[in-house]
Amino acid sequence: MSACADKSLLLNALLDGELDAGNALACEEHVKVCAGCEEELRSLREQRALLAAPGVRHAASNALRARVRAALEAEATMPLDTDPIQAARSIQRLKAIRDMHEATIWISHDPEDWAELPHAPTPIE
């Protein structure tokens, strides 16, 4: 049994405390009635506990941290983004949801969308 396709990302976000109160509550209510999502959430919690065990974590070197930060900042270079890492994560999540539902969305904090699309107050036609 596996989690509902549209809930997988939400379960990770729930576990990471990244959902707002309304979405967290909706997700928790869904887990109560969906065996697949309940199992997935339990598995994610077990994985988190295993990774938190002493001796399992590996501390990244300062050089690796600097390379990762530079790569993330290159992906989210909008001048108004106060936290480029969170901005990059947010864009990645939105793109995953877009791809999952084969939808079209415009992300104003995505440098690619920003370069291609008109900006407010100019309407998108």
Ligand SMILES: [Zn+2]
């Ligand atoms: Zn489910």
